[in-house]
Amino acid sequence: MAVVRMREALRDAMAEEMRRDESVFLIGEDVGVFQGAFKVSEGLLDEFGEKRVRDTPISENTIVGTGVGAAMGGLRPIVEIMTVNFALLAMDMIVNHAAAIPYMFGGQVRVPLVVRMPGGGGHQLGPTHSHSLEAMFLQIPGLLVACPSTPADGKGLLKAAIRDDNPVIFIEHESLYGSRGEVPDDDDHVLNFGDAAIRREGGDVTIVGLLRMAETADKAAQTLSHEHGVESEVVDPRTLRPLDLDTILESVAKTNHVVIVEEGWPHGGVGANLAALIQGQAFDHLDAPVQRVTGADVPMPYSKRLEQAAMPHSEHVVSAALASLEGSI
DSSP states (O other), X not given: OEEEEHHHHHHHHHHHHHHHOTTEEEEETTSSTTOOTTSTTTTHHXXXXXXXXXXXXXXXXXXXXXXXXXXXXXXXXXXEOSSGGGGGGGHIIIIIIITTHHHHTTTSSOOOOEEEEEEOSSXXXXXXXXXXXXXXXXXXXXXXXXXXXXXXXXXHHHHHHHHOSSOEEEEEEGGGTTOEEEEOOSTTOOOOTTOOEEEEOOSSEEEEEOTHHHHHHHHHHHHHHHHHOOOEEEEEOOEEETTOHHHHHHHHHHHXXXXXXXXXXXXXXXXXXXXXXXXXXXXXXXXXXXXEEOOOSSOOOSSHHHHHHTSOOHHHHHHHHHHHHTTTO
């Protein structure tokens, strides 16, 4: 084990897979000479050269389209989009091509493509750089969607994504790039998609959080335990497609209460999807309605105070958990 930052874990995952398989290459804006907008590709150009670490013009639709074509031709491209908001410029290639081509070709052509992109707020980057659009990609059949919250998960899921024959949307939270954690330092640290993680065990309430909200959920769980005597079970889905619904339902069956926390918008969000699934498949286990904690229903403000006000915090999760448990404790 080694203690590394998230950005280093992601870099190591790409480097190891590029050494393992010559068909893997990285393409995107500033991934080479500048070593990535968030320094995730640091050192890769020096090791692998311009043929396999390629800087591109500012044209997201073209970048992803190049990746789709390369994947159809037998390569395994990793496409870096500078921020998840910019992926909107490439939605034609992501939805109508990457996700649909294997289906339209009857499985005769695969698209082993990884599209990496950072998202989330907290850095005063305004509404065009700070959103959480996981739900948008979750809706699209044909895509896999990964949302790691720890360096170990970042490395293990990215290696799995690169090896997968399906197109993968790999969302990284900007605020987690500097987070530290223990990561296995062997080349075989590969995680399965569709396996959620229990970050904390408890019997009173289930709290589901992904990306940075997994940390927020854990912080709320600590407060609930220390100040209210409530023991929370924190579940991190890690991937949204496929979704490990069984682990979530098993937790709800144990606690009978659930809070879902996400940084994205409330309408049609990840939490809305999970709430519907839980209400439909674990209704008899629920002693209270599903509680949801989300970002505000506004474009992300630039002002620091307004930005913080628009984002979920642990105190909001604590309040939601206590509201769910009202009358039970």
